[in-house]
Amino acid sequence: MDEVNEKLKNFIINSTASGIKLNCLPSFSRHREWKRDNLCYKGSRLYQAIIAFLILAAARHYLDELFTNEDCTIEMPHQLQKAFRPPENCNFCREVRHVPRLSNVNPDEFERIYAYTGGPVIVADATVNWTATKYFDYWFFKDVYQTYGRRKSAARCQFFPYRTGFRNIYEALNLSEARVNYEPGQEPWYFGWSNCDPEIVKVLRQHYGRPYFLPRASENNPVDWVFMGGTGLGAHMHVDNVRLPSWQSQLKGAKEWILAPPPECYYSCNFLTVVVRTGDTIVLDTNKWYHRTNVLSGEISITVGAEYD
Structure with a gap:
């Protein structure tokens, strides 16, 4: 006091x-x-x-x-969050006309040029040594959550159903084999969730790690995000309510990203479109860039990502 x-x-x-x-x-x-x-x-x-x-x-x-450190009792509606968002300084996007694609990048160089400028940038070789590209699929996650996911801490993790109507991660991971495989007549599906349960984090991180190109002194957020789904769906146009920039690695499939500057920067910055393919990692400040994703035809899209300081 x-x-x-x-x-x-x-x-x-x-x-x-x-x-x-x-x-x-x-x-x-x-x-x-x-x-x-x-x-x-x-x-x-x-x-x-x-x-x-x-x-x-x-x-x-x-x-x-x-x-402190508790969930919100009443969460502000998403549209109101955007309405009360402070205006951005458009310097973060004014000179951005395309999304650079890098490989074999030095962490010091990445920090100096890209890490804290707002992005976006794609690093093409960050997942080369990750086994997640081999093991992660719908059935892998279903098995993990059947084993560990009924714990109270897992139930508290945030879940995004997008346009599927799923109520939680357990319902999303209880689809029929026909729907998972996108057999004719089945509804499309796409959802995302935060991995805030320490036991599940430990299991998943056996198959991926901190991207090699991040600044040497930076630390990953302890909570990772996973997004998974097939052709026909993706995330709607939105801006995140986060404090830090983030990375997202495309472990399987491909997604198109549509990036838009905030409204106050429409006349200063460009709208961008880029395809993130298997093995690519996109880095950007999703608290500044409005973004929408579309899962492209082919393999089920699976991505994992996190914020970094």
Whole structure:
């Protein structure tokens, strides 16, 4: 409460400097006795504002302490998040006219030129030594979540059904073989989820690791993301609500990425389209770039990614 006490001290100093008497404060609980000739009447509205401010400050401090690292009780609707998003400085996209494609890149060079400029950039050889490109498929994830996924920590991980109507990861990983294989007459599917369960993280990370090109001093976010699905679906146009840039590796299949600058940069920056194929890793700041993805025809698309600092 040190912050609240300091603010109270400053208010008292400013109030007394303005000629308001501190002995008037108790009279606010007896507002029916106020009169215009009462010495305490002058400045009463200011005192009310002070009291309201202190109550809100104390409540905010209490709630911050209570809910730190907890899930939101009520989450702001996505459209409102965008409405209240602060405007971006368009320098991050003003000179971007295409998506560079790199390989055998030095981490120091990547840090200096690409890592924190907002992107986008594609590194083509980051998954060369990963076994995820061989082992990851729908049935692999189904088996992992049947083994570990009923734990409470796994159930708390975030899930994106997109346009499928799935309610959670368990429902998404309980499809018929015909639908998984996109047999004629079956509905398309595409979904994503955060891998926040430490046991599942340990299993999956046996098959992939931190991309070699990231800055040497950077660290991966402990939560990874997985996106999986077939032709006909993908993520809608959106901007993420994250703090850091991120990477996403295409382990199987291919996806088209459509990138758009934020509305305040429409007349300064370009719209971009790029295809991310098996083995490619795309890096960009998804909190700045609006983005949409389309799974291309062929193999089921599987990607994994994370934020980095």
